[in-house]
Amino acid sequence: MKLAASRRVAGLAVISAVALTLAACGGSEADENGGGSEATEEGAALSGTLPGAGASSQENAVNSWLAGFTEQHPDVQASYDPVGSGTGREQFISGATLWGGTDAAFDEEELAQGAERCYGGEVVELPLYISPIAVAYNLPGLGVENLNLQPETLAGIFNGDITTWNDPAIAEANPDVELPDTDIVPVNRSDDSGTTENFTEYLAAAAGDAWPHEASETWPISGTQSGAQTSGVVSTLEAAEGTIAYLDASQVPDGFGTVAVGVGEEFVPFSPEAAAAVVDASPAAEDATDLRLTIDLARDTEESGTYPIVLVSYTMACSVYESEQDAENVKALLSYIASEEGQERAADPSVAGSAPISDDLRTEVEAAIEQISVA
Structure with missing residues (x-):
């Protein structure tokens, strides 16, 4: 995939450093609902609620991702409502959800609304579900x-x-x-x-x-x-x-x-x-950034072996959250979805039969995830 070179500036050393940071969470929305974090030697034990909504196309994949994520973080109550991309983006912008899935990239108006919803940050769009x-x-x-x-x-x-x-x-x-x-x-x-x-x-x-x-x-x-x-x-x-x-x-x-x-x-x-194959043959979208890894799919390609009716479904999140607990929970979930284990779960033909992301794209996704922070 020919993604913008500017996205490759984030180093993996930062990823390792942040992953080892102790992040005890207090005063978050989830804490008010009875959630909390308990520090461990390995880092911060995650807990709280993690509501999501969006594209019904990736429902099977998301269900498998949430199952794997819950095995690793049983105290996080993660959920996903497959209400459709349009409604999912509306719920995300309104603040009803912390993350979601969309089969279409945010438009200019939605990005402006997203900046306000994300406490002055940006909307994060990661191409984590690739399916015909x-x-x-x-x-x-x-x-x-x-x-x-x-x-x-x-x-x-x-x-x-x-x-x-x-x-x-x-x-x-x-x-x-x-x-x-x-x-x-x-x-x-x-x-x-x-x-x-x-x-x-x-x-x-x-x-x-x-x-x-x-x-x-x-x-x-x-x-x-x-x-x-x-x-x-x-x-x-x-x-x-x-x-x-x-x-x-x-x-x-x-x-x-x-x-x-x-x-x-x-x-x-x-x-x-x-x-x-068609995703690999497609360039990054003109307005793509290191947080919005959007793709301009080559729909009219004539390259052999490509199937151009493809759906690249983006996982949406904020680059800035109000509480540390929300930020850490979202980062952990997105990291699991992007991991080899997460991608292979969705690629199982009995689940979704999707195409796993490449190692190069995973590096860019991880760099974007590590930019998620607290207001």
Whole structure:
């Protein structure tokens, strides 16, 4: 991944020094709720509450991370409400949560609001969940695991221009498949969603005039079949034959087919490796900093072996917290998520099948985490 060189200035010596610091916590919001810290020889024993909320796409991964984190820090009551990216950012900005997940980077207005919420600090955005967005369809008995679809064909389907499964555009890319004369029923998210923003961003970049809409967290077409959060999309997808939907690959129902998308001269099915490949081929976003490690994904790439409908879900936090307890708890959780153990837990196919971050990115993430401090 071609991330900004300025991010690499933080040294690992600082990380080691801070990790060994004794941080007895007093007077925090968690203390008022009955939490407290008990110093040990190894450092500060963590305790208190650690509420989070956000993207439903990474729910399975977050659940596995919280399980591993709780094994290490049983006195911290960490939680995550998968309310969706948009609502998750709203709750974080309002101060209702201490951390969260978002499938879309903060915009300029949200960053300004975040600075106020973060006691004069900044919003921290760390790309800790990398996963393909699958396009799944409900066509029992089709006899193939993947249907080949060009970007323009996908755009035509979700824009309502291609309405039956045996349409010539689909048949041309799948000459050996007997396609049914079944109506296509596109399914989208009904709530504001980073998954929707990532999917529409791909269509806008790769499908040309076939997708006449801008990228948006809100689905741009009215009167469609939809579902709230990822669970609602899955329920709608399962409800009738002929449906097709975009959703995090980890939550595709068993037995459903998925799309291999046209990339250059080939069709590429989703996989963690293909998702990681497109992230590695993508530059840092123009406004990325050493605290906001945001990425400008190469949606229209033609590089072999890449799957461009990928979701990079950011873990959001503050660079400054009101209490030492909150700051230390957040740092510990983010450090666990970024660790090799944490990333491998989410990469387990039975959990989320995500792509683990690279060692170089982990170094940058750790440097950002160590900048989290107390007001």
